[in-house]
Amino acid sequence: MSVDFHIPEDGIALITINRPEKRNALDAEHYQALSAAWERVRDDSSIRAAIITGAGDKAFSSGADLKSYFSRKTDLNEFWQTQKGMLLNRGLEIWKPIVAAVNGYCLAGGMTLLLATDIRVAASHATFSLAEVKRGIIAGNGGTQRVMAQLPHAIAMEMLLTGDSIDAATAQRWGLINRVVDADKLLETAMEYARRIVKNAPLAVQAAKELALRGPELGLAGGLRFEQMVNKILVASDDAKEGTLAFQEKRPPVFKGS
Structure with missing residues (x-):
């Protein structure tokens, strides 16, 4: 279980949420590791673009591991520690382009992570949803904000209020993702986008x-x-x-x- 970070080619970082047995859900430790990965992308001048994906072929990320969070005791003071453990979708400023390679379920916090990326490629079996209302909470970390800016009003509201999923073809039709490809071409397509970016100034x-x-x-x-x-x-x-x-x-x- 980890958030893997490596540089497969000059100038390109690949971040992989590696918890496939939990649909790449993120508990507190994984969020901390993901925060450190984003900070490295931001601060390492040799990195010019990054790709974010999930391990396995089932899920990009199903978001926060709710079971671990509901059982976790926290200090109310943490609410005002707004710069602690910053994430891309929580407001960490990374001006290097981020490419998402969506390899399956992109749900809840996985969807809000997607909304903070710049270019998005999805496998044909990927699905997308903001299902938090089905669990008695809302789409946090920018979910209620970015979806309204990136999708037509009625479509965004449907996703937020019903919590229902859309498939990859529908996501592409509404402009949520750039391309839909076969699963075996997903990472290579994301890499090709990154290569085209890092050729530029x-x-x-x-x-x-x-x-x-x-x-x-x-x-x-x-x-x-x-x-x-x-x-x-x-x-x-x-x-x-x-x-x-x-x-x-x-x-x-x-x-x-x-």
Whole structure:
């Protein structure tokens, strides 16, 4: 039982929730390990993109291990420790792109994790749901917030209020995921997305992600101004010079993130 972290290719991190016997549900220890993995992605400059998936062929993640949480005694003071054990879907700021490879059940906290990723590939047998209302709770860690921003209102409300599942084809139709592939092609497809990303200038990629995600908070005028400021910074970077020179010399650029 673990959250596995390794770097299969330069610039790409692969995070695997490895608890298949529990449908990759996350108890407190696994959440702590996942938090550490996200922090490493954020802080390691050699990592330019990450893939998140689940072990086995049954589940991406079924979310929090409710049995372990309901039996766990906690100090109320933890409620105000808002930066403790930060997660991607809880608000940890990672501007490097995250690709999700959904290999089965994507439920509850697994779904809220998915909603915090950038590009999503699913096996054809994957299913998706925010089923917390069936257990007397709500979709936390951004579940009630991101689903409304990412899906049409009526579809998002149906998922939140009924807790019912949708299949991979339906998820793709509504724009929740990018591609549906056969299970044996899932990880390779996710890797191909990551490879395409890491070929690009890492500073520009991170800037593009941050601008896109902060845009709704800034409004159009603020977003446009933020774009101008960021571009002025990037134009002076070594990567921008390399990109221009590589174009002139008709060769692939070699970006260093500087």
